[in-house]
Amino acid sequence: MIGLISALTIGLLLFLALLVFAIRLGSTARGFHSVSESSGEQGQSEEFEACPPELVARIFSRADWELISRTHSSSLERLFLQERRKVALFWVRHTSRGIRQVMRKHTEAARNAADIRFRTELSLFLFYMELLLMCETLDVLITTVGPSRLQRIASYVHELSREFNYAHEAFARSNAGGATETSSSS
C-alpha cells in the first residue's frame, strides 16, 4: 500500500514538473517575444549571435556581488540582485531563442538534404532538448537562487549552445558541399 502511494506521488510530481516545464516553455517564448519587441530592432536580428564568453562571466560574476556586499547597504544589494537577475534572464532567454532559431534552420536544411543520417539527427535532437532543458533550469535558478552562484552552469550552457550552433553549421556546410558535388556530377 505504502509502495503504491509513493509510486503515485512520484508519478504525480513528475507529471507536475512536466506540466510546469511545458507552461514555462510557452511563456518564455511569449515573454521573450515581448522583450524583443520592446528592445526594438536589436532583438529582431535573423542571425543568432552568441554573447562573448567574458560577458557571460561578467553577468554571473561573484566579484561584483562581493563589491556590493562590502557597502553593507541593503538597498544596493537589492538593486544589484534585481539588475543582474534581469540581465541574466535576458541572456538565458536570448540564448534559448537562438537555439530554437538554429533548430528551425536545421530542420529546414534537413528537409531539403539528400542524405540524412538518422543517428546524427537523433543525437542532434537530444542535444537540442538537453540545451532547452538546461536553459529552463537556469531560468528557474536565476529567479530563485540568483545569478552570482550560477557562473559555472551558465558557462556550461553558453559552451553547449555554441557547440550546437557549430554542429548545425557543420551539417549545413557538408550538405552544401554534397549538393555542389551532386550538381557538378550531373
Place this chain on the structure above:
Amino acid sequence: MNSRDSFRTRAGFDLVPVCDAYEDLLRRTLSKISSDLGRLIFIASTRDYNTGAYLHEGLGSRFTPETASEALELAHTQIFKQLAAYSLEALIEEIETYACASRQSAATIVHTWQILEPYRVAVPLQLNPTIVQLFLSNIRLALAILRHRENREAADPSTASQLRSPDQ
C-alpha cells in the same frame, strides 16, 4: 586591381582602408582621451541621430567620409564591448576618471546621469542586445554605488572620500 581593396568583411566593409582609418583614429584622437568611457562618449557624439552615420571631418578628409564612418562604427562597437565587460569597480573608476577629465565633480555627473540617463545614446546600433542590457545595468549600478558613497560621506565626513574632485 589592388588586392588590398578586394578584401571585404561580412558587413561589406573594405577592411584594409577601414583598418588604416581605425588605426589613425586610435593614434591621433582616441589615445588623447584618458578613459574608455570618455572615448565611448566622444565616438557616440560623432554619430548623426537621424541617420546613424558617423561624421569626423579630419578622418573623413584623410580617408573618405564612408571609410571614416565605418572606422568610427568599428571603434564604437569595440569600446562598448570592452566597457560592458568591465567589473563594477573598474567602471566606477572610469566614471571618476571621466569626471576629472571633464572638470566636473563626480557627484554632479552622478546626479545628472541618474536622472537623464544620457549614456543610453552611447549604445551602438547593431549589437547583441544582451551586451546592451549588461552595459546599461552596470552603469546604473556604478552610479548607485557612487551615490551611496557620496551620501555616506555627507553623513560622516570622517569617512575617506571615494569621489574625486575635479582638481585632484
